[in-house]
Amino acid sequence: MSYNRRKFIRNAGLIIGASTLPISWSFATSKQKKLGVCLVGLGYYSTDLLAPALQLTEHCQLTGIVTGSPWKIPVWQRRYGIKDSNVYNYDNMHRIADNPEIDVIYIVLPTGLHAKYAIKAANAGKHVWCEKPMARTEMECQSIIDACNKNKVKLSIGYRMQHEPNTQKIISWANSKPFGKIKTLIAEAGYYDSRSDHWKQNKEMGGGAMYDMGVYPLNAARYTTGEEPIAVLKASHTTKRPNIYTEVDETTHFTLEFPSGAVAYGKTSFGQGMNTLQVTCEKGSYGLRPFQSYSGIQGKASDGTLLNQRVDNQQAKQMDDDALAILNDTAVMVPGEEGMRDIRIVEAIYEAAESKKMVKL
Known part of the structure; x- marks a missing residue:
């Protein structure tokens, strides 16, 4: 269900009022269809965050699940009223193509499985939402983009912070530069993970701090400067638990150079809690702490400006924004190309850490 903006506003009788509403809500009405969302993978993020958030959305609803754990099915059906006909496993999820109650397939799996199942979702003719990081390699990212383009479906990557x-x-501020040219920024995101046998410690599954948490400071460096980095100046991996982190990085430091001369210092870890974005400019500074938590994002600027706007639920806002892009046939906020740019840089960071040399982008 897609709408030409002018036609939709006329039919909804919102010609006068639409211009006074926030952009993300301008075309919405209570009569507009809610998109049916199917979650693929029922781990922590789906169970504790996305499914509850879908109950708070205005433009989408949970209508289906894909799981390889049969024991989870009755629990989800009781909790969310999911029909038997809307329950799938990984072998038969292609049959979602014949299900009109599912409009969007949301991939919430380990990173190493994103490409395989995002492509299956696109080939089923459904819009695709894919959790970050988008995939393990730039090539995998491109394969997802190509599948979505081929099937004429929208693709959005789950960078909730951009919403x-x-x-x-x-x-x-990357464009308006209220404090002048950006000189340096520090972006750090991490937590202490006590687990010793998890897919995030498995290279083949897309584990590693840089993939999981590292895309937060990396993406922040890009959206804060409004630029694409031209080089990874240096990068390194460290671990305090080499018996656990045998295949992937526990902690990664990286330094990026941007065309304007700005330099970003990034850090990410599974061994230490951190959650800071700090920007130093020619005429002042600003930042957020925390900058990527599920709630409570706040900060301030050197001139006293407070950054303390509240959103009831980040995941609900993200999904409503993405649903409206589908309903109104407008551009999604975080397309596949955005996710692929990060993965290209992630690969360069690993290359720089291994070679101990600068890597040009």
Whole structure:
């Protein structure tokens, strides 16, 4: 169900009022169809965050699940009223193509499986939402983009922070430069993971701190400067638990150079809690702490400006924004190309860490 903007506003009787509403809500009405969303993978993020958030959305609803754990099915059906006909496993999820109650397939699997199942979703003719990081390699990212383009479906990557209002203010400052030219920024994201046998410690599954948490400071460096880095100046991996982190990085440091001369210092870890974005400019500074938590994003600028806008639920806002892009046939906020740019740089960071040399982008 897609709408030409002018036609939709006319039919909804919102010609006068639409211009006074926030952009993300301008075309919405209570009569507009809700998109049916199918979650693929019922781990922590789906169970504790996305499914509850879908109950808070205005433009989408949970209508289907794909799982390889049969024991989870009755629990989800009781909790969310999911029909038997809307329950799938990984072998038969292609049959979603024949299900009109599912409009969007949301891939919430380990990173190493994203490409395989995002392509299956696109080939089923459904719009694709894919959790970050988009995939393990730039080539895998491109394969997802190609499948979505071939099937004429929209693709959005789950960078919830780009939907968050305080982050959006910082993104706008990349253009307006209220404190002058950016000189340096520090972006750090991590937590202590006590697990010793998890897919995030498995290279083949797309584990590693740089993939999982590292895309937060990396993406922040890009949206804060509004530029694409021209080089990974240096990068390194460290671990305090070499018996656990045998295949992937526990902690990664990286330094990026941008065309304007700005330098970003990034850090990410499974061995240490951190959650900071700090920007130093010619005429002042600003930042967020925390900058990528599920709630409570806040910060301030050197002139006293507070960055403390609240959003009830980040995941709900993200999914509503992405649903409206489908309903109104407009561009998604975070397309596949955005996710692929990060993965290209992630690969370069690993290359720089291994070679101990600068890697040009």
